[in-house]
Amino acid sequence: MTGVPTARPASAALTALWRLTLAGLLVCLVGLLPWLSRTDPALTVLKARSAERDPTPEALAAVRDQLGLDAGPFRLLGDWLGALAQGDAGHSWISGSAVLPAVGQALGVSLLLMAGAMAVALGTAAAVCARPLWLGARRRLGSPRAGGTAAMFAALPEFLTASVLATVVGVQLGWLPALGWYGPRWMVLPSLALGLPAGALLGRLLADALPGVLAQPWASAAAARGLSGSRVARQALRHCVPGLLPNLGLFVTGLTGGAVAVEQIFDIPGLGRLTLEAATAQDLPVLQAGTLALVLLAGVAGGLGRAAARLLLGPALRDGAVQSPPRPVPPGRRTAPLVYGALLVAVVAFGLARDPLGLDTAARLAAPSWEHPFGTDALGRDVLARVAHGALGTLAVALAVSAAALVAGVLLGLVPRVSGAVVDTVNAVPPVLAGLLVAGIAGSGPATPALAVAAVAWAPLAAHAAALLERERAATHITATRALGASEAYVLRRELLPAVVPPVLRHALLRLPGVALALAALGFLGLGAQPPSPEWGLLLAENLPYAERAPWSVLAPAAVLALLGALAVTAAGGVRLPRSVRGRGRGWRARTDVPTPRRRPEPGHHATKE
Structure with a gap:
């Protein structure tokens, strides 16, 4: 039986050594x-x-x-390191207290917050996928995709969502506590702030794979046999979920170490906030212990995600008998990206004609009007002008970072034994800590956020590419192609890459608003551009204290971010490889590097020349 060889103990030991080396570095x-x-x-x-x-x-x-x-x-x-080997992480340089109890307590808080955020994220993802999954399983409406509403949730900055929830729900309405960490009621608002964007993105990734799965022959056969839509839906999820489980492990780590801004807004003593404060104060024992805890958490979460994916696929992954992964369904007429793109271009073009630095002290925090369509900020500057001028830099940097992350993610995803440990280690570094490290090495400046985000943005794409590649290599058509004499270069170029690149490219587009948000978050925390730059993160940071008095100063940049998210998500649904580079369905036996088996003449007949 031809299959994928199982990992030898020596290979597992080398992988563990590689992970320890990366964590140590x-x-x-x-x-x-x-x-x-x-x-x-x-x-x-x-x-x-x-x-x-x-x-x-x-x-x-x-x-x-x-x-x-x-x-x-x-x-x-x-x-x-010597003391750590004996179970002692030292004492804080600031407070003098023991490090391990403080890090353990902060890790417990972050894990509890992560559990609440994951519950919200999974519920949000289920809501995003419910309609396309149910209708597709019942063979209605051509397996529709999820709409752009999820994109707007995914594009909302976590720190902005947290600020709005704390101000409106916690302070003005008084429904839930807005500050502190004293019980389950204090978990609700930060869990919503973290879980809604993560769940919307996770749901979009799942919804992106559903149409191709439901268009496979098994789904048509199941419908012809009269199987219920719920059984078809469960099988469709079984096909889609394994490719997303490694990314789910990355979400777990991101919700723990990447919740710095949310923990600061809600005054939560979590690990992300503890690590940021230690990095700012250069409290090395606390910073090193917190970073090591995040690395260990990332390794455990990533390992569990990969193990769960193998468990769902079962022996078919080992034996090379996995069904062919889903192929994208050709999209119909897509007018939504054109509408969202036209609105974004109109906002930017209309605002570029205005002065983003002009002061009008008589019109401070003015409400939207014909003269100032988005209102003014605390210094009387036109918000529309600042949003438009900030969009040029933010979008250009986000596109460049996303393109670099896509290339790095695909290339490293092709070598999962090397990149798996790197992905887990890099994902353990919160963007804020990455920003501090980049600022320490290259100096602070406008390029610091871009370098910091680029250093970590490729990890989810590499995990996605590695998961798709592992499943594609174990597909039956790959086994048959190799049995017919196809070279590894041919299999990679004509079979593997055409199956891996389109979904990873759509994934990169889905994460484009997230890259812009990460840049904005670093600016919000003071690691990016400095005043009076109209960069979006700095723009939100400047106007956030006036959100209750002048909500338009914050809602306008947030609406543009949501518009960018809707554009990215709806455009991602139409991403396909050109037919000229697709391997399947083009008569691959005509290639010179694949031998064509000769047919033997039937008995009683003479062979004829071709």
Whole structure:
């Protein structure tokens, strides 16, 4: 029986060693952060302990002597790793308390928040996919796709959603507590803020695969036999879910370490906030222990996701008997992308004619009018002009980062044994911490957010590509193609890549608003452009304190972000490879690198020349 060889113990040991090496390199890089940023860690620690204390040479010398900074970063790192091997992560440089209990408590809070956010995300994903799954399973309406409403949820910034929920639901209506972490009621609003965008994106990824699955012959045969729509729907989900489980593991880690802004808004003592505060104060023992906890969590979540995918596929993955993965259904007339694109272009074009820096103190926080269609901000600047001028830079950078992430994700997804550990390790780094590391190495500036987001944006695409590639390699038609003598280069070029690239490309388009949001979040936290730049993250950060008094100053940029999300999602549904590069259905036996078996003449007949 021809199949995919199982992993040998030596291969598993090498993979584990590779993962440990990557985790060690990340922790070492974090430990060098103060020296990479060319700042005096003694001064930073002194200011973090007491902002009013005068940094005299004697005070700085006392801090250096207490922390052993004169020994150098490598000596400090070696001492910390040696103590960690004995179960001691040291003491905080700021508070003096033991690190392990603080990190463990913060990790528990983050895991509880992650559980609530995942419940919201799974419910949202189910709501997004319910209609196309049910109607497609009953063979109605040509297996419709989910609409653009999910795109708008996915495009809403988490920090903006958190601020609106805290202000409206928590403060104005008083339905739920808006600050603190004291019980289940305090979980609701932050779980909604984190789970709604993640669930909308997860639902869109699932809805993208459903039409191709429901168009396969087995679905038609099931309908002809009179099977119920619920049974067909369950089988369709069984076909789609394995390719998404590795990304679900990435969502788990992202909801834990990437919830920094939400934890700050709701005053939640989670691991993401603890890591950010330690990075800002250069509290290395806490920062290193928090980063190591995130790496371990990412490894566990990624491993469970891959194991669950193999469990769902069963022995067919081992034996090379997986059914052919779904092929995209050709889209019909798609007017939604044109409408969303025209609206976005109109907003940008109309706002470019205005001055984004012009001040009008007599019109501070003015409501929308004919003169100022989006209103004005706290300095009397036209919000429409700032949104439009900020769109040029934000969209250009987001497109460039998404393109680089797509190329890196596909290339690294082709070598999953190498990239699997890298994906888990990179995904453990929150974008904020990545921004701090990039700022420490390359210096802060307008390019810092782009470099930071590009360093982590490829990981979900690589995980998706690796999952699709593993399943495609085990498909029966690949086994048959190899049995007929096709070379590995031919199989890769004409079979594997045409099956992997289109869904990963659509995935990259679905994540385009997320890239813009990550850039905006770094700007919101002060790691991006500086005033008076109209960059979207900075624009939201400047206007957020006035959201209750002048909601238009925040809702207008959020609406444009939602419009970008709707455009990306609806356009992603029409992404297909040109027919000239599709391998299947083009008579591959005509290729010179694949031998064509000769037919033997039947008995009693003479063979004729071709």
